Amino acid sequence: MAFSSPRARTFTSALVALLAVLLASGPVHAQSNGDGSVYSRFGLGTLQDFSSSQASALGHGAFALRTFNYNPDANPALWSDQIFTRLSAGAFYQNIRASSGRGPSSRLASGSLEALQFNFPIYDRTLGLGLSFQPYTQYNYRTRRDSSIAVEVTPGNTAEADYQVNFRGSGGLYRFRGGLGYRVTDALRVGASVDVIFGIIESQRNTDFGQVPLRDIRLNDATRLAGVGGTVGAHLSFENVLASEDALSIGGALTLPTTLNGSRVLTRTESQSVSPDTIRANGQSSFDGEVSLPWRSRLGVAYQPNARWTFTADGLYEPWSSFTSTFSDQEPFNRRFPVGGEDTLTDRWRISVGTQLLPAGSDQFSGYLANVAYRLGAYTEQMYVRPDGRSHVQTYAATAGFSLPTSLSGTRIDLNLEAGTRGTTEGPLVQDNFYRVALHVNFGERWFQERRLR
């Protein structure tokens, strides 16, 4: 293979490209990440569970899969395997067609930065440090209701003036994670991280009159939250288990319960150009409270019979039924936080499987296509929200991905695809049919290490 371009120039180009991707995602991020599922209105928004682009293509699992080309975020123990200083970034585009089974359906599109990760080894394959910044939840529902009001246009004559009430969620929580992974023995690795979670969750209700000469009204219910938690992980690896040269890994991580403190503010704006007024009640303009996030457990198995094939199976569980919130239902707010109260939350679980084929195996001198990694996965998840308090919302999805090698041995460009369905049209629920396209760039380069003459 002709992977012989000057590394320095390539790495500089890669950094510039990464910055361009991040800058391109900036305006999208500022635009509330576009429009997502109406289910994001409940709880703290749609939970984002990005670990690595490889894991995303394998059904959002791969909690036990060791790799030198990625630094999976879900299990800090896997950070111990690093040999490259690695910078990873990715963005996604998602399209949802939502239907209630009655009336027209919505088409909602969103895009956002998926994650920004930076990792480097402190001691090769022994002790590694990981840093990441990524969305923790996304609050980006959008729906509307059309109506009209009688307006007197001439003496004694009225006309129906059309207007729309637009409901929109924006913002969400972000998580900054920093931690270490350490190889205790050849078989055992452990890791721990500190997770800082923060963000603003905003519900907007806009009454828009279009060309009708009535002032538009925007009501904004914003809750700012922040808190610190932690995650611990462990990983066991075994070789020559079922055949020679095979590998079996078992990995798991536990994210500890986290309390987020915050305040809630209601503002109103009576036209687009005017700064919002804070609505006060009982002399107060903001209302403090806290929410408690439950623990999150992940457990996975990865089996690699040879260098070409990889199989993963994973599970995730979070007891969101233990979630509590002290943000009370009081004036001037006309709804609870989170929406519907604690009764609309339930335990979340997910089961996923995935497989990866790398035709070249360990032969790096094969052709380009043989060095592309082909991935397939699937998962089913019970969402942590149940809007009607009774019906569980289930997600079924298939994932796929292509990992393209570059002239840098530690650098790959990944294109991931995902399609699935969420919810049902039975009862009051909504069915989302979605697809998602994500692009990730994973740069790996040896830094801080002297080159040795071989």
Added chain:
Amino acid sequence: MMNTSSRLAVAVLCGAVLLSVVSCSDPASVGTGLGPDSLSGGDPQVKNVVPARLDTARVAPLTGFAPSALLPGSDPRAWRFLTGTVSDPLAGRIEAAGYVDFIGSTERPSSIADEDPDSLDATLHLRRSYLHGDTTSTLEVQLYDLDGDAEMDRAPADTTFATELQPIRSESYSISPTDTLVSLPLPTAWIEEHQAALQDSSSFGNSSFDGFRLTATSGNVVVGFEHGSARLRLTTITDTVEFRPEKSFTHIERGRAPSLGEDRLLLQDGVGIGLTMAWDDGRIDSLGATNLLLNRAEISVPVDTTLFTSPGSNFVRPRPTGYRILATRAEGAPSCGPLGLFALTERGEQCIFPTVPEWVPAAARVVPDRTFPVFERWFVEGPPFTSFRMEVTARTVASPNAQETARRGVPSTVPVVIRTDAADVEDLPRAVLTVTPL
């Protein structure tokens, strides 16, 4: 195979394309009823708030006019002065006396300057532009010389100016109300009395001529004459000199008005009887206190159009051509400018709302954009005005702009009836507030 830079460029391009298509959403109403705290609210409601107090009050309008009072772009021909007496079954007896003075600075040709007074003719030429009353009656008027210079500019309608005791001519002038052009010949004795002023421009300013007063002695009609086209014309066999109007004024009085019942109020232009309204019962304040969000605010004063019909085929009652709404600032309230309103020059504590001309004559309706900031402030900080006043203001422009609807009107005697009690609130004066509950 592409080199690394090309692949990265393609990757960046793909990423940019992915992110750029995000704005393609087409939301419908899917999911609005989902969950216990369903997506609801945001629907505006119309609140009609009738004033706590409705009454009439007289504030004499400014019926005097001089070029200095003329706003740029205004047509001086549009101004008028009235004279006559009319007994309107709706409004009662109305008396109007017109005053007009002329400029005498025009150079006189020698044929006039040297002419013997007996050979001079002086005539007052007037063009009628207003009529209120019985068109079959004959209006008898007397002309009086004013006694001294009259400060007519912006004089209110209840002002009187001194005149000579005796009319210029012992017999009155007869005017047919339907005639458009009216000529009132002045007697030779009057010409002789004012010979110096008429024949010598340099002595006009120091002369005893200070204008005329036209007073009706009989008839059942009030007529109005154009200010700008009025002429005092001096002629000989060979030459003519015209004196242009300098200023004019109308004095208007009203007799006892007939009773309209307890559910109606009579407003009268010229006399200056307007409608006073006060929302001082706290109802608007309480709307603001309940965190209602304001979408639109209007003040509407409907007029009882059923009374526009003239009492007879020969009786002409002009229809309203304009209304004006004023408000008296509360103590500590901002001045008119920050509220987007016009300030009333002669009464600084009062602001003027522009009105929507399309609603005339059926209603006085404030331009919503100007009412909105007032009620928006009212919701938050309390009322910026203590009371409002609606008055009839005659317009000569068919579609006045916002600023023109805030100006004073030309003199008229138009009556207007306002209902104070009705089954339908839309027939009553009110604040029309479109609000959205939290």
